[in-house]
Amino acid sequence: MSVKPQTKSWLKVVLTTTLLLTPIACAVQNITTAQQPTVKQKTQNQTYSQVYTDVQNLVNMGPRVAGTPINEKASAYIEQQYRKAGYRTRIQTFTYSKFRDAGSSLTVDGTTIKANALFGSAPGKLSARLVAVPNKARAEDFAKVNVKGAIAIVKRGEIRFTQKVDNAVNAGAVGVVIVNNKSGNLAGGTLTQKSKIPVLGISGDDGDKLYARSLTTPLTINFNANGQNVDVTGRNVIAFQEGVTQPKVILGGHFDSVELAPGANDNASGTAVVLDIARKVSNTPLARQAWFIAFDGEEDGLHGSRAFVDAATPQFLSELKGMMNFDMVGVNDKLLIGGSSELTKIAQVVQPKAQLFGASYANGASDHAPFAARGVPILFFYRGMEPNYHSRNDKTVDPKLLDETTQAGLDIFKRLVTN
Numbered sequence: 001m002s003v004k005p006q007t008k009s010w011l012k013v014v015l016t017t018t019l020l021l022t023p024i025a026c027a028v029q030n031i032t033t034a035q036q037p038t039v040k041q042k043t044q045n046q047t048y049s050q051v052y053t054d055v056q057n058l059v060n061m062g063p064r065v066a067g068t069p070i071n072e073k074a075s076a077y078i079e080q081q082y083r084k085a086g087y088r089t090r091i092q093t094f095t096y097s098k099f100r101d102a103g104s105s106l107t108v109d110g111t112t113i114k115a116n117a118l119f120g121s122a123p124g125k126l127s128a129r130l131v132a133v134p135n136k137a138r139a140e141d142f143a144k145v146n147v148k149g150a151i152a153i154v155k156r157g158e159i160r161f162t163q164k165v166d167n168a169v170n171a172g173a174v175g176v177v178i179v180n181n182k183s184g185n186l187a188g189g190t191l192t193q194k195s196k197i198p199v200l201g202i203s204g205d206d207g208d209k210l211y212a213r214s215l216t217t218p219l220t221i222n223f224n225a226n227g228q229n230v231d232v233t234g235r236n237v238i239a240f241q242e243g244v245t246q247p248k249v250i251l252g253g254h255f256d257s258v259e260l261a262p263g264a265n266d267n268a269s270g271t272a273v274v275l276d277i278a279r280k281v282s283n284t285p286l287a288r289q290a291w292f293i294a295f296d297g298e299e300d301g302l303h304g305s306r307a308f309v310d311a312a313t314p315q316f317l318s319e320l321k322g323m324m325n326f327d328m329v330g331v332n333d334k335l336l337i338g339g340s341s342e343l344t345k346i347a348q349v350v351q352p353k354a355q356l357f358g359a360s361y362a363n364g365a366s367d368h369a370p371f372a373a374r375g376v377p378i379l380f381f382y383r384g385m386e387p388n389y390h391s392r393n394d395k396t397v398d399p400k401l402l403d404e405t406t407q408a409g410l411d412i413f414k415r416l417v418t419n
């Protein structure tokens with residue numbers, strides 16, 4: 001359903017407002033990531049800033065995958081925090097199709113190995129010989145073995161998954177198992193074009209063993225690739241002060257996370273920093289210059305920010321002085337700021353310590369990209385890649401870095417609207 005709001009009609013949305021219970025605020029001490037005591041230990045002897053508490057509260061909910069109950073709970077929590085800070089809120093919902101593994105598996109000699117269907121894989125249940133393909137499964141490697149009517153087991157690397165699968169099809173294979181070149185699962189593997197045969201990915205640990213065995217022992221495996229496209233409903237949380245229909249600046253960051261990842265740094269950190277800036281300006285005229293947005297569906301392809309931009313009128317976008325996006329700002333000492341030259345110039349003056357990077361680097365990576373694509377000047381706040389990215393270990397951030405990012409964002413926001 002879409003509703004044309006009475007105000008300057010900038011948006012086709014489904015609007016709902018809800019009221020939810022929220023945790024209480026606290027103050028913080030500087031802690032480096034390595035020494036991080038557990039949440040329980042901290043509660044006993046330290047107090048926290050609200051921004052850090054928000055990160056912990058979002059993390060403690062579990063992975064905030066778009067379209068899941070945890071994600072909905074997180075959006076309700078964020079909405080309630082903005083309301084407590086004196087803002088009105090809207091939930092913008094949008095739908096998109098997402099590939100999801102509905103329970104694929106691989107069984108050999110009665111032992112089941114965890115497997116994931118690759119995005120773009122044909123569904124299929126098979127029982128066939130397993131044949132190891134040498135090297136990295138180039139066409140000439142398939143010529144060295146006979147995979148006709150068999151399932152080919154291949155190693156990741158050097159060429160794209162899709163090329164390996166094409167080579168397997170051309171050699172007559174009926175299925176493909178791709179062994180990850182890392183110990184973990186090959187979750188989220190993507191074929192750049194739909195395959196005619198089913199394709200599963202398995203972890204390096206399991207795969208190296210199975211590959212080695214298939215070189216010496218004739219093996220028959222049972223194989224079930226069960227990937228499906230499902231419709232996901234995303235929920236952007238939009239906060240603004242009463243009557244502010246056309247902001248000068250949008251401050252945002254995504255709150256969804258990937259499967260299995262608690263998403264402390266990616267991206268409870270950015271979500272909490274934007275909320276913190278909103279709180280800090282809530283009783284000042286600055287609050288009426290901005291909208292504050294927690295985007296959903298970013299991890300599945302920038303769906304939330306794309307839906308927002310697509311629903312906005314050209315007039316609304318053209319009147320924006322800038323979109324400031326915060327993503328992964330809780331780990332790594334160096335704050336990186338990149339984006340449109342007219343905004344990085346301002347950032348350089350206000351934040352001389354920050355490391356700047358150009359628009360080319362900033363463009364594709366996160367929720368500022370759909371705005372940039374529509375000509376809105378953008379600024380991207382980011383602290384760089386880190387070992388826990390998109391993993392179960394993305395559980396902690398450094399509260400000092402959150403506070404530093406909030407201050408940098410606040411100062412640049414002020415300068416931007418007064419400029």
Ligand SMILES: [Zn+2]
Nearest residue numbers: 266267327328
């Ligand atoms: Zn992110």
